[in-house]
Amino acid sequence: MNDLEKYFRQNNKRLIYKFPHYFDIYDRHFNHYRNKEVVILEIGVSQGGSLQMWKEYFGEKSRIFGIDVDPRCKNLEEENIKIFIGSQSDKNFLREVKTQIPPIDILIDDGGHTMLQQIVSFEELFDSIKEDGIYLCEDLQTSYWENYGGGYKRKGSFIEYSKNFIDFLNAYHSKQRSLRVNGFTKSVDSIHYYDSIIVIEKKKREKPFYAEKTGNVSFTTEYPESPTKRKLYLMKYNFIHAINLILRFLGIKYSLRIGGIFWKK
DSSP states (O other): OOHHHHHHHHOOSSOOOOOTTHHHHHHHHHGGGTTSOOEEEEEOOTTSHHHHHHHHHHOTTOEEEEEESOGGGGGGOBTTEEEEESOTTOHHHHHHHHHHSOOEEEEEEOSOOOHHHHHHHHHHHGGGEEEEEEEEEEOGGGGGOGGGTOOTTOTTOHHHHHHHHHHHHTGGGOOSTTSOOOHHHHHEEEEEEETTEEEEEEOOOOOOOOOOOOSOOSSOOSOOOSHHHHHHHHHHHHHHHHHHHHHHHHTOSOOOOOTTOOOOO
């Protein structure tokens, strides 16, 4: 049992409401920030218990900020904890918050859990996270609940929205105009999906190099050395490549390959 779960189990302060499996996820991604000058922003203050938990976990050097729509939450402020009152789906409000806080190390979205709230918060706040920071959105089960705007494969759900992140992460390798390198591609190192949670770890990235080789060759895998055979091979390769472009355009699942022969660029 990690320190976060111990705090939760022994909590006699303000109310905390969390799924038990969240604590291992938090600790896995947050542990190396402990006892450092870290800036935390949590959307969704509720009864204030989780803000106190973060303060205890990250230590006295931490600065904790919260956002909630309920004005009563303002009374839950204490040393190193500041709370802003407003809606996470209000773009102007979020932009104002950004002017009043330092760059963010860890952002935790535990707010209203509707699709609009989660998407707006991500779009407005993600760039305010430091280049080595973390974005975590929890309670993604609502992406499957109709009352929150969700549903399996439903367009506009946060889960469906976040699936685009996978393509953005790999956009350096795309050869199609429909997938280009963007700010997400250049600033994100990894994406982690858990039950009801997504964690995005940021890191500045340049265009990757192609794979390198080391070690000794076990057997020849090059394309034919004979000029005639090489010409035939290239004709076959170009034909198959053209067919695959057509299949891709038509959205057909399968592609053709030159069986058993490694293509060297």
